[in-house]
Structures are given as C-alpha cells and as structure tokens.
Amino acid sequence: MNKITSPEPMSETPLLEMRGISKSFPGVKALNDVNISLFPGKVTALIGENGAGKSTLVKILTGIYASEEGEIQVDGKPVAFANAQDAMDFGVTAIHQETVLFDELSVAENIFLGHAPKTRLGLVNWKAVNARALALLHSLESNIDPRVRLKDLSIAQRHLVAIARALSVDARIVIMDEPTAALSRKEVDDLFQIVKRLKAQGKAILFISHKFDEVYEIADHYAVFRDGKAVGSGALAGVGQDEIVKLMVGRSIEHAFPKVDIPLGETVLSVENYTHPTEFRDINFALRKGEIFGIYGLVGAGRSEICQSLFGVTRPSGGSLKLDGREIAIHSPSDAIKAGIVYVPEERGRHGAVLQLPIYQNISLPSLTRTSRLGLLRAAEEFALARKYAERFDLRAAALSVPVGTLSGGNQQKVVIGKWLATQPKILILDEPTKGIDIGSKAAVHAFISELASEGLSIIMVSSELPEILGMSDRVLVMREGLSAGIFERSHLNAETLVRAATGNA
Amino acid sequence: MIRQLFKFREMLLVIIIAILLAVFSTRSQGFATPGNLANIFNDTSILIILALGQMTVILTKSIDLSVAANVAFTGMAVGMLNAAQPELPLMLILVVALGIGGVLGAINGMFVWKLNIPSIVVTLGTLTIYRGMAFVLSGGAWVNAHQMTAPFLQTPRQLFLGLPILGWTAIVIVAVMYLVMSRTFLGRAIYASGGNPTAAVYAGIDVGRTRFFAFVISGTLAGLCGYLWVSRYAVGYVDIAAGFELDTVAACVIGGISTLGGIGSVAGAVLGALFLGVIKNALPVINISPFAQMAISGSVIITAVIFNARQERRRGRIILRDRGASEQIEVAA
Numbered sequence: 001m002n003k004i005t006s007p008e009p010m011s012e013t014p015l016l017e018m019r020g021i022s023k024s025f026p027g028v029k030a031l032n033d034v035n036i037s038l039f040p041g042k043v044t045a046l047i048g049e050n051g052a053g054k055s056t057l058v059k060i061l062t063g064i065y066a067s068e069e070g071e072i073q074v075d076g077k078p079v080a081f082a083n084a085q086d087a088m089d090f091g092v093t094a095i096h097q098e099t100v101l102f103d104e105l106s107v108a109e110n111i112f113l114g115h116a117p118k119t120r121l122g123l124v125n126w127k128a129v130n131a132r133a134l135a136l137l138h139s140l141e142s143n144i145d146p147r148v149r150l151k152d153l154s155i156a157q158r159h160l161v162a163i164a165r166a167l168s169v170d171a172r173i174v175i176m177d178e179p180t181a182a183l184s185r186k187e188v189d190d191l192f193q194i195v196k197r198l199k200a201q202g203k204a205i206l207f208i209s210h211k212f213d214e215v216y217e218i219a220d221h222y223a224v225f226r227d228g229k230a231v232g233s234g235a236l237a238g239v240g241q242d243e244i245v246k247l248m249v250g251r252s253i254e255h256a257f258p259k260v261d262i263p264l265g266e267t268v269l270s271v272e273n274y275t276h277p278t279e280f281r282d283i284n285f286a287l288r289k290g291e292i293f294g295i296y297g298l299v300g301a302g303r304s305e306i307c308q309s310l311f312g313v314t315r316p317s318g319g320s321l322k323l324d325g326r327e328i329a330i331h332s333p334s335d336a337i338k339a340g341i342v343y344v345p346e347e348r349g350r351h352g353a354v355l356q357l358p359i360y361q362n363i364s365l366p367s368l369t370r371t372s373r374l375g376l377l378r379a380a381e382e383f384a385l386a387r388k389y390a391e392r393f394d395l396r397a398a399a400l401s402v403p404v405g406t407l408s409g410g411n412q413q414k415v416v417i418g419k420w421l422a423t424q425p426k427i428l429i430l431d432e433p434t435k436g437i438d439i440g441s442k443a444a445v446h447a448f449i450s451e452l453a454s455e456g457l458s459i460i461m462v463s464s465e466l467p468e469i470l471g472m473s474d475r476v477l478v479m480r481e482g483l484s485a486g487i488f489e490r491s492h493l494n495a496e497t498l499v500r501a502a503t504g505n506a
Numbered sequence: 507m508i509r510q511l512f513k514f515r516e517m518l519l520v521i522i523i524a525i526l527l528a529v530f531s532t533r534s535q536g537f538a539t540p541g542n543l544a545n546i547f548n549d550t551s552i553l554i555i556l557a558l559g560q561m562t563v564i565l566t567k568s569i570d571l572s573v574a575a576n577v578a579f580t581g582m583a584v585g586m587l588n589a590a591q592p593e594l595p596l597m598l599i600l601v602v603a604l605g606i607g608g609v610l611g612a613i614n615g616m617f618v619w620k621l622n623i624p625s626i627v628v629t630l631g632t633l634t635i636y637r638g639m640a641f642v643l644s645g646g647a648w649v650n651a652h653q654m655t656a657p658f659l660q661t662p663r664q665l666f667l668g669l670p671i672l673g674w675t676a677i678v679i680v681a682v683m684y685l686v687m688s689r690t691f692l693g694r695a696i697y698a699s700g701g702n703p704t705a706a707v708y709a710g711i712d713v714g715r716t717r718f719f720a721f722v723i724s725g726t727l728a729g730l731c732g733y734l735w736v737s738r739y740a741v742g743y744v745d746i747a748a749g750f751e752l753d754t755v756a757a758c759v760i761g762g763i764s765t766l767g768g769i770g771s772v773a774g775a776v777l778g779a780l781f782l783g784v785i786k787n788a789l790p791v792i793n794i795s796p797f798a799q800m801a802i803s804g805s806v807i808i809t810a811v812i813f814n815a816r817q818e819r820r821r822g823r824i825i826l827r828d829r830g831a832s833e834q835i836e837v838a839a
Contacts, residue, residue: 313707334710343708351708354701356768365698365709368691376689419709 013076015040015204016061016092016173021070023056030056031067032228038173038204043195045215045236046208048225049248049466054208057225058175061206062094063087074173091172095162095179101150108133108146111165136164140194156187163194174198175206180214192218210298212241212503224248242496249466249495257471260450264474265289267325268458269341269427271310274319279305280482283319287427287458292449294473295462297502301479303462304346307429310460311343312336323426337366340426344417346435346462352416355405359397360386362404363419389418393448413445421452428452429460434468446472466495478502515762515813519777523784530788537791544669550783551676552731552738554776556750557757558683559724561775564758566700566717567767568625572614573728574750575636580606580732582640585649585742588658596657603733604726610636611725615718625717633751641744649742662737672734679727684772686723696720700767756803757782760810781806 014037023031031053038044048054059065061072063081071078074090081087101110108130109116117128133146142160150158159179166174176195180188195218198205209215215222216236223233224247232247267286274283280302287293295303309316312330321328323339330336336343345351353362364371364382371381386400393414397407404415420428433449434442449472453459463469469476470493478485478501485501531538556573563570584603587594610632617628651659662672687693698706699713706713736742761778763770782803789799 311708332710332712333708334712337710345708351704354698354705354768356701357697361694361697365694365706365711368694372691375691377691377694 012039012042014038014073015075017073017076018057018061019070019073021057021060021067021072023060023065023067029228031060033070034225034228034230036223036230036233038206039221040172040202040204041199042220043199043205043207043218044221044223045219046206046223046225047210047215047244047248049464052225052248053228054225055177056228058094058177058206058208061087061092061173061175063092088169091170092175093166093169093171093173094175094177095159095166096177101158101162101165103151104149106147106149107137107144107153107161110150110161111136111146111168113165115169132168133164136168140164140167140197156190159187159191160194167198171203173204173206175208177208178210179207180209180211188214210503212244216241245496245499249499257446257467259292259446259472260454262290262454264291265456268323270322272320272322274306274309274321275317276302276305276309276314276482277317279309279314280479283477283484285477285484285487287460289458290453290456291474292453292459292461292472294469294476295460295479296464296466296469296476296498297479297485299464301502302482303479304431305482306479307343307431307460307462310336311341311429313343337423337425340424341429342366342420342423342425342427343429344420344431344433346431353404353412353419356403358401359390359395359404359407359415360400362415363389363422366419367422385422386418389422390414392421393418417448425457427458427460429462431462432464433461434463434465442468466498469493469498470495480504516771516773516777519761519774519781523777523781526781526784526788530784530792533792537788540668544673546783546787547676547780548670548673549787550779551672552734553750553753553757553783554676554779555679555727555731555734556754557761557775557779558679558772559727560751560754560758561761561763561770561772562683562687562696562720562723563625563717564700564755564763564765565696565767565770566713566720567703568618568717568720569629569755569765570611570614570721570724571626571629571751572610572632572636573724573754574747575633575640576607576610576725576728577732577735577747577750578744579610579636579640579643580729581736581746582644582649582732582742582744584733585654585736586644588655589649589653592655596661599658600730600733603729605729607729607732608722608726611721611723611728612718614725615721618721619714619718622714625721637744637748644742644744646744649736651740654737654740659737659740662734672738675730675734679730680772680776687772692716692719697768700769702768753782756807759807759814762810762814764814778810 016038018034018036021031021034022029034053034057036044036046036057046054046057056065060067060081063084063086066082072081073079079090081090081092102113105113111133112129117125117132119125130146137144137146137160140160140163142157144153144157144160150161153161179191195205195207207215207219219236221234222236222239222244224231224244226248232244265288268289269287271283271285271287275281283306285293295306297303305314308314310321310330312332312335315331321330323341328339330339330341333343354365357365360379360382363386367385368377371378371385383400389395390397390400395414395418396411404412407415430449434445446468449459449461461469461472473493474490476488476493476498478488478498480502485504488497488501527538527543536542556577559573560570580603583606584599587602588599614625614629614632617623618625662670662675664671666674687696695706695711695716698709698711699716703713706716735746739746757778758770758775759765759778760781761770761774761776763774763778785803785806786799789802790796794802
C-alpha cells in the first residue's frame, strides 16, 4: 500500500514542505498524514483520481482550509497559514482551473486588483499600474495591452492574465490547478513556455493535471495521491506511466458492489452518430433493457453533456435517437419525461430540487399531469405518490410537508431520485449518483440501482469514480475530449484500461 | 421550518393589524366599528388585487413596474368607451378592461420570455409607454363623472351584505388567486420557476412561458383595476394611480414575498396590502400629518425588508449545509 518509490534525492532543500497533514470533513477523511515537498526551480506534478484529496491540499496550501494535523515549513521554518492573505505573504499563489477574474475591468486592473500601487495621496497610481502590468506581461513574453478589457481576450490570454496576477504578488510557490483543462494544444505549449521561465526564475511549482503526456513533458518530480493518502513520490525520470497508473488506481475496493447479473433484454435506446456543435461528436451506443451502462471520462470530457442532450436540456446538431425502434426527437425535458427518459443531475442543489417547496411537491413536480384532474392539482394524490417513494427510500424527514432545503444532503438526493422514479421512466440517467455522500449511503444507492435494473429499467450512469464504474456497469463508454474512446464489455473491464482510454495513453 | 416561519409571519401580520386597529379605536371613537372596517377594506380592495398580480410576477423572480400605468391606460380607455358608447353593457366594458390589461401584460411577458430581457428593464420602459399611450388616447383630456353612465359608476358601490361590490370583487379575486396558486399546474410552476429555475427546467417546466403567464395575470388584474379605479373616483385622467406600482411592491414585501422569487403566499400579499390600507386610513383619523404618514409607511417597508433578509439568511444556512456537502465533493475534485 504505502509504496514510497525512491526517497527524494536530497540534493536541495525544499522551498516548501508539508508534513503529516490531515484534514477531515464530516464522513470523509480528505487527507490522511500526507507529506509533500516542493523544490525551487522544479515542477512537482500532483497526480490522483477525483477524490484523492488534491484540491483539499491546494486549499490548505493557500490558507483557505486549516489542516487538523501536521505542519507546513517554508525555507525550513514552520509557518501557519491562518487565511489566504497569510499564504500570499509567504509567496504562495494559485492559478485555478477556472480563473477568477473580472470581465469588465482592464487587464491591468485585474492583475493589481486589491494591491494596486498608490500615489502619495493614497489614490491608485494608474501610470504605475499600467507600467507594471506591461512589464509583467512582457516578462511572460506576451504583448497583451494592459488597458484592454478582459472580456475582449481569448481564454488562453485570460489565463496569462491570471498567471500575471499570481506573479504580481512576488510569488515563490506557484500552484497550477489543472491549468490546461480549457486550453488547446497550442495554448498548452505557450503555457509550458511560461512554466519553464518560472522554473528558471527559481520558483517552486505544483502542477496538478490528469494528463500524463503533459506531466511527463513538464514535471521533474511527482506525487501520487489516492484516497487522501500520498502513495508515492519521487523524481519522475525513469518512472514509467504504468507504475503511476498503478499507484493511482491500485486501491482496495471499499465495499462490495451489489451488481446483480441479469440477462439483458432487447435494445431500448439506440444513439447513432449523436453530435453536439461544441461538446461531443459521433457518439454511438445502444442501451438494452435492464442494462447499467456506465459512462466514464475525465471531468469535461463531455459525459454530462451527452446526458443533458438526451434529456432535451440542450439540442444536438446531428445524429438520431431510436426509442424501442422508433425514431424520436426530444426538444425539451418535458418531451423526454413523456418519452420515459429522466435525468438525475449531478448537482442536486442547483439542478435537482426546489429547496423552498415541500418534499411532496418536489416529488410530484414532474408527475403533475398524473396527479391532477380537470386541471386541478390534488394534494392527496401528491402526498400518496410522495409517501410511496419516501418509504421506498427510507427518507428521513419530520413530515412530507417540510421544505426540501431543511433536509440533509443524502435525504435531498433521495427526494430527487424519488421525484424521477415517480414519473415511471423506462430509462434513468444518473449523473454521479453517489457524489458527496458517505460510504454507507453509497452502498445503499448502489443496491438500489441494481434493484431498478433488475426490474427492467435501463440505466445510464455517469461517474468519475472508478470503483463505482467497474463495480456497477454492464458496459462502459469511455469519453475523451468529446469523442468516444471505446466501449468496454464487463468482462474486459479493468481500472488501468479505462484510465488509459480516458487520458489518451495508448 | 421555513414554511412554518411564514405561517408565523402571516400570524404576526394579523396580530399587528389587530393591535393597530385596537390602538386607533382608543384614539378615535367609531374607528373599529364594522362599518368603518368594511370601509377600510373597500378602500384597500384595488391595492389587494394589484398586489396579488405583483405577487405572481415576483414569485417567478421578476417584477412588474408597469401595473399602475396599465391601470391608467385601461381606465382611460374604458372611461372613454363608456362616455362615447353609453349603451354598451357594463359586462362588455369589463371584458374590454380585462382584455386590454391582459394584452399589456402579455407585451411585458413576451419581452421577458422571448427576448430574455430583465423584467425590471422591460416594465420600466412599458411604464412610460403605457402612460404615454393614455395621454395620446385622451389627448390629455379628462373623462368626468357626468360623461360616464350610472351603471358604470354605481355598480361597484352597490352594497351587498354591508360591503360594496368593489370589496366583494377583491374577495372573489383573492379566492380565485388562492385556487390558481395552490391548486393549478400554473401556480406550482410559478413557485418552482422562481424557487429554482434550473430545477424547474429539469422537471419539464417551461420557465419562460411560466413568467409570461405571470405577467398576463398581473396585466389582467391591472386592467380590472383600471375600471375599478375610474369608477371609484368617478374621473379618468392620465396621471391616475401614479406611483401606485410601488405600493403594490411594498405590499408584497411587507407580506413576506421574497424578492428573490419562490417564496410567498396569497395570504401574505393580502395582509401586506391590508396593513398599508389600515395605516393610510388610520393615521389621518388620529391627526398624524401626511408627511409623518409617508415616513411611517417607509419605515414599515424597511422593517419588513430587514425581516425578509433575516429569513434569507436562514435559507443561507441551509445553502451552507449544502455547500458543506459540495465541499466533500470537492475533496473529490
């Protein structure tokens, strides 16, 4: 388990060192006794699956979270980051995947917001702001005019502005959290030029990425996290991709998956050359009765987008759908609900429930045509429907008339799933069905998914969690950058194959 | 818990109104007599009806600032129609009033639905346009009492069980709106669209169309009030109900309708309107100057907003709990 490959060659003292860091959230140990060192002039790649604890580490490093145990040392001296400003004062700065910038402000204003040079009278010294912004951008070999509005820049240029902002505070330790997720290959090359320049300036860089080719191209060291533990670290040179993939996924499955093998029925839904103008292209698969069809891929690979399109939230630009052999067109969610396709979204707070409405009204919301008569809603019918699904899910609530907003996360999830099952669908699309819920509830959700499949429901399950995908799916579609990277049968499923397909490692 | 709090909130309003009435009756003999209370209710009827229209719009996370201008245009139009064609039956005039109001509301709704323009901008524009249309229609002239027919002027004043028809109209509208909001698909869609537009879309509700219908309801009720206003004051001119849109919003805010949408009830809107009605009627009786009245009304509105904001914070706590969950998720990212 704790396979620490080749201890650090301690030729240099680390600029920043984290020792024995632990952090928990209710029900989850996010980081467990983690060590990591960052060296001046070196890029350390932090690698791990979703849920490995990478983001928590970044938040502790930038002073957003406090760790419960362990210490952080800068230049060999212990430091405490009580808040984001403290971290910044020690020269720690982070560039996030989604850059936090202001569209309506100029490039220079964005770079110096909050720490602009002042005149003697305490007013903003615009000359100095623009001049220093220009100098910073020049040092990044960019010729962006610091006076243009941010909204007129391309995404890559915005990234550059974010980097300039990070460097404007005299940064020594730069954290890049999946900086390439939204970039094209050309833009990634430009970014890497900047990273190399930062290295040459002696800055320590923590580079978080899912993509192995990038890691190998840019990083000097690596650290692999799995389930909140550091499972391996060292110099990257001479370490093969196989080894890293094994470290990433080599987990013991936490709970047995109650997948029941049932004979699959006829094809219910066939998706042919399904294409969206910007999100995905040429997706083909056939879903059979009683099947659990997994869709796996990195965040942003187009998995949820396919599902939202099947549900009529967005419109595809090409391809066809056949339901029970008949071609259908789905223009809106209500079309999809009528056709028997329902979608349980990933973010139940934002997409799933109307928190102010009572439980029973949430459950009946997509089924109101069945619970009303002559255009009038009937509360008794709605309660009956809600009671049926609340009992089925063992929903814990004081009464069905309390607002959903008063329930715990797990119970809200039950309301959302109950709401969709109450429509009596043929096809159930589950987007990250167990995201953010504790292990015990996960097992219950998995058992329930199996039960639904055995009742003849066809299920499409999007998940970023490998054990879930491996344990539950009859077949798995792997997505990479909007394209299908293959469909794998249950008999051929293993973690490494899927990770390779998803990350583009042949 | 929120819902219970609102029950509490509505009870609180009832109690405050009762206390006000009790205090005023000690200061002024005959204030709390049934006849005078019926009078206050009758005086507040138009505000109640308009506040209910405003409520449907606010519940969908929008606002209708054009209601008073709609009242002015529709009132002017039916007043002139009555003056020009005295033989037309009142029923037909009522239908015309509802129709004109509904169309004006639908225009607001179309801009919000099809062009996705924020409702505050759309109705700020139509506020001016509708009142301008009233001027163009009348050429700035007044419609005076002697030009209007007796049935047109007298029907809302007829007493039935001690209350004028105007008051009964408000009661019927309250009942109809209660039915619409609690027992129809549209009512539920209005709450869902304002409470969580994204979740409503996922549940198969067309949020834009729901907003459109909320504006149509608001416009239709404003059209009805156009007739009621002109007949009650027996005069029609361009500036009638000027600024009254703010009273409708105030009634909603006092009644606990969240300006963020999704929270509020028919009872709240009615009580909010009644509260304003009692204040406006009672303060002159106990010799408080009109300027102090305005200050008192304003203070009440701000108090109500603070009250609402505290409730939003309660909601915030729930959202935070949700955020706690999503941070567990972020552990994942």
